[in-house]
Amino acid sequence: MIPGGSSYMDVPEFHPSNQDSSPIGSSTESENSQLSKKIASSVSKLGLSSTGSMHELLECPVCTNSMYPPIHQCPNGHTLCSSCKLRVHNHCPTCRCELGSIRCLALEKVAESLEMPCRYHNLGCSDIFLYYNKLKHEQTCGFRPYNCPYAGSECLITGDIPSLVSHLKHDHKVDMHDGCTFNHRYVKTNPHEVENATWMLTVFNCFGQHFCLHFEAFLLGVVPVYMAFLRFMGDENEAKSFSYSLEVGGNNRKLIWQGVPRSIRDSHKKVRDSYDGLVIHRNMALFFSSGNRKELKLRITGRIWKE
Known part of the structure; x- marks a missing residue:
């Protein structure tokens, strides 16, 4: 299955040391002087213009x-980040x-x-950070x-919750429901063919929030x-305010799952991949489906409540 999300990594704080043994470079005194004047010119400006100038100076050209x-810098004083140094095969992209x-x-x-605003300040984050703390904050900023959340394609759309709800409805044609209970019936005519590309998504509007109900088939090993x-559809701390249950059954048997919804x-x-949900093996699913093993008919009911 092709996921629709992405992952974040923690970025450690960095504090430069005056005892760093790496050489400043083999550039000439004149070239180093030009770079120093460029830095000094930016630092000498005050207020927001200083922050903007320094941000531009610290922007990787690649x-x-x-x-x-x-x-890193080349002998002529052009700078770039360590990741792009490998991408440009150790040659300056400028000269x-x-x-x-x-x-x-x-x-x-x-x-x-240097102190700088969060990159999401236009979205509402008003915090100011030291340069080397800024990136770490942005990995977990609540305004990012x-x-x-659609799982059926590598969708690159990002946005706030209202814009994503509209996107899911109009672009992915996802079913939208109001209410905190659900009763879904899933039918598959050939249950012996399970591919890692079978999924369904329904969005529920409940308690003034939105929730994504996923149902899918995949291979767990073989x-x-x-x-x-x-x-x-919100942050993890908000998700913990809710619980939900799922129930599937048939032939006078039932399987129940109860948990806390995960944040998108x-x-x-x-x-x-963490199996944090209701997992039904095919043999049990066929048993719930009346046991004829020729057609899968699963009815899943559930509800969402606020703690």
Whole structure:
């Protein structure tokens, strides 16, 4: 199955040391002087213009992201980030000189004392951070956009919850329901063919929030299974305010799952691969379906409540 989400990584804080043994470089005194004047010119400006100038100075010319140590430079003083140094095969993207192992320690030191707003300040985050704390905060900022929770394609759409609800309805044609209870019937004419690309998604509007009910079939090793689980369209701390139950049954038997919905901050694949939901093996699913093993008929009921 192709997931619709993405993952984040923690980025450790970095504090440059004055005892760093990496060389400033083999550039000439004149070239170093030009770089120093460029930095000094930006630092001398005050207020928002200073922050904007420094942000531009610390922007990698290749990926356009903010540069974090080690910041590399060519003999002519052009800088770029360590990730892009590998991407450009150790040659400066500006002048094509070989990069070698030159570090721009002056720029790293200037960045150490720089304060900058979160990149999501236009979305409502008003916090200000030291340069080397900023990136770590942005990995978990509550104002960062959400990824589209649809699991059927590599959808790259991001946005706030209202825009994603509209996107799911109009672009992915997802069924929308109001209410906190559900009664779904899933039918499959050939239950012996289970591929890692069978899924369904329904969005519920409940308690003024939105929830994604996933149902899908996939192979657990070589064993076909069916799985249903709920994701909350919001952050994890909000998701913990709710609980849900799922029930499937037949032939006077029933299987019940109860849990807390996962946030859509967790990718679809992460939730599915943790088996955090109602998992039904195919033999049990066929037993619930009246036992003729020729057609799968599963009825899943459930409800959402607020703790």
